[in-house]
Amino acid sequence: xxxxxxxxxxxxxxxxxLVIGGGQIAYQKINQLLESNAKxxxxxxxxxxxxxxxxxxxxxxxxxxxxxVKYIKNMKLIIGATSSQKVNQQIFKDSNQLNIPVNIVDQPxxxxxxxxxxxxxxxxxxxxxxNGKSPILAKRIRDLFxxxxxxxxxxxxxxxxxxxxxxxxxxxxxxxxxxFFEKLANIHFHSxxxxxxxxxxxxxxxxxxSIKGFNALMNAEIILYDSLVSKVLVEKINLNAEKINVxxxxxxHNFSQxxxxxxxxxxxxxxxxxxxxxxxxxxIFGRGxxxxxxxxxxxxxxxxxxxxxxxxxxxxxxxxxxTHRNYTKGVIFLTGHEIDNSMNWxxxxxxxxxxxIYMGYNNINSIIDYLIKNGKSSKTSIGLIQKGTTxxxxxxxxxxxxxxxxxxxxxxxxxxxxxxxxxVNIYSQIKNSLNYYSMIQNYDHExxxx
Ligand SMILES: C[S@@+](CC[C@H](N)C(=O)[O-])C[C@H]1O[C@@H](n2cnc3c(N)ncnc32)[C@H](O)[C@@H]1O
Numbered sequence: 001x002x003x004x005x006x007x008x009x010x011x012x013x014x015x016x017x018l019v020i021g022g023g024q025i026a027y028q029k030i031n032q033l034l035e036s037n038a039k040x041x042x043x044x045x046x047x048x049x050x051x052x053x054x055x056x057x058x059x060x061x062x063x064x065x066x067x068x069v070k071y072i073k074n075m076k077l078i079i080g081a082t083s084s085q086k087v088n089q090q091i092f093k094d095s096n097q098l099n100i101p102v103n104i105v106d107q108p109x110x111x112x113x114x115x116x117x118x119x120x121x122x123x124x125x126x127x128x129x130x131n132g133k134s135p136i137l138a139k140r141i142r143d144l145f146x147x148x149x150x151x152x153x154x155x156x157x158x159x160x161x162x163x164x165x166x167x168x169x170x171x172x173x174x175x176x177x178x179x180f181f182e183k184l185a186n187i188h189f190h191s192x193x194x195x196x197x198x199x200x201x202x203x204x205x206x207x208x209x210s211i212k213g214f215n216a217l218m219n220a221e222i223i224l225y226d227s228l229v230s231k232v233l234v235e236k237i238n239l240n241a242e243k244i245n246v247x248x249x250x251x252x253h254n255f256s257q258x259x260x261x262x263x264x265x266x267x268x269x270x271x272x273x274x275x276x277x278x279x280x281x282x283x284i285f286g287r288g289x290x291x292x293x294x295x296x297x298x299x300x301x302x303x304x305x306x307x308x309x310x311x312x313x314x315x316x317x318x319x320x321x322x323t324h325r326n327y328t329k330g331v332i333f334l335t336g337h338e339i340d341n342s343m344n345w346x347x348x349x350x351x352x353x354x355x356x357i358y359m360g361y362n363n364i365n366s367i368i369d370y371l372i373k374n375g376k377s378s379k380t381s382i383g384l385i386q387k388g389t390t391x392x393x394x395x396x397x398x399x400x401x402x403x404x405x406x407x408x409x410x411x412x413x414x415x416x417x418x419x420x421x422x423x424v425n426i427y428s429q430i431k432n433s434l435n436y437y438s439m440i441q442n443y444d445h446e447x448x449x450x
Pocket of ligand 1 (some may be wrong): 203204226279280281282283284285288308310311313335357358359360383385386387388389390414415416417418
C-alpha cells in the first residue's frame, strides 16, 4: 500500500503542546518539541531527572498529576508516552474527539501523525517516513541522504532566501520566479556534485596511472575513454561506472572531437562525475587542450590529472634516457602524422637533440628522408617500440639510413613510438640487466584496446 501521509512541517513557535509521561521516551519528545520552540506542558506524577533538569527553561510547565481530559483542551499537539495502555488509549480517543493531532509513542495504531527520522542542519530539515512501519529503516535511509548533502548547503539555502526576498518585485509571476530558481539551483548543485576530470592513463601498463588518477577512476560515474587505454583501467577498477569508448578505434562508432566535447558537457549537465580517460598524458598529442577550451567556453570547471606520456614512459622503462650529458642537451617531441614542409626540418635535423616521434610509423620513410636531406647523419640511431609497457612490447633498433631493411622483414603493430638519437644505444648496452616485463606480467593485455 502506498504511503498516503501528508508530509508537512508545522510551525509550533510558542504554540501549546502537551506531553503525557515522565520517562526517557517523553524526554526525547520534549526535546524535539523544544527545537520547535513550542510551549510544552508535561503531565506526569513522576519525572526522571533529565526532564526535571529542563524545567528552568520557561518554555516548559510541569503538572504533577495523572492524565485528565481537561489537560488536552486548547493544545496544538499531543504526545502520549505513558507506560499504561489504558491511559494511552484514552489520550488517543480524547484527542481525536477534539480533533487535535496525537502521537502515542511506538503505537502506530494510536497515532494520527508520526514523527519521521529527522535530519536538521541549519535551515535544512528533512524527515523520512516509512508509513509508520519501521523507524529503524527510516533512520538508515535518512543517513544515506545525509551523506549526499553538499557541505555548503546551508549557505546556499540562506543565499536563496535573500534572493527570494528581493526578486518578488522584479519577477512578478510565480512561474517566472520558479524558472529563475530552478536555473540557479542547477548552477549551485552542479558545482557541488557534477565534475569533469581530464585524466591521463599512462602509456599502457595500467599500474603506471597515478594514485590521484586511480582515485578519480574509482569515483567516476561515467568514463569516456580513448582506444589507447588499458582494458584493466576501463573494466576492472570501477565496476559501477558507465563506460563509453570514444576513441578512433571504437569500431563502428565515429566520435568526432566535437561529439566528444558535447558528450562531456551533456554528462556534466546530467550532474554526473565524468572522467575523460586518455592514453599517456592528455596534453601530449592528446587533444586535451581542445577539450579544456571547450569546457571553459561552456563555463564548466574541470580538473586535469597528468599521465605519463608514452614518449616519456616508454623510453624510460627501456633505460633510454631522453637527455644525457654525454649525448644530448634536450629532447623534441614531434608528431609523425601529416608531416610536411611546414615543420622546420632543418632545425629539427641539426638540433642534435633526441627526437621522440608519435604517430609516425606509417610515415617512417618520409620522416627519415626529411631528416637525412636536412643534414642528419644516416648513422644516427633509431628505436621503434610497439605497444610499449605492455606484454606485446617489441623493440627494433638500428640506424636511420638502414632501418628500412629491418622494417621490411619485421612488421610492427601500432601504436608505435619512434626515438631517434644517440641515447638509443644505451638500451643495447643495458638491456640484459633490464627486468621490465616483471611489472606488467600480471595483466592480460591480449584484449586491450590497442
Ligand atoms: C594520439 S597519440 C596519443 C599520445 C598520448 N597522449 C601520450 O601522451 O602518450 C598516439 C601515439 O602515441 C604513441 N603511443 C601511445 N601509447 C603507446 C604505446 N603503448 N606504445 C607505443 N607508442 C605509443 C604512438 O606513437 C601513438 O601513435
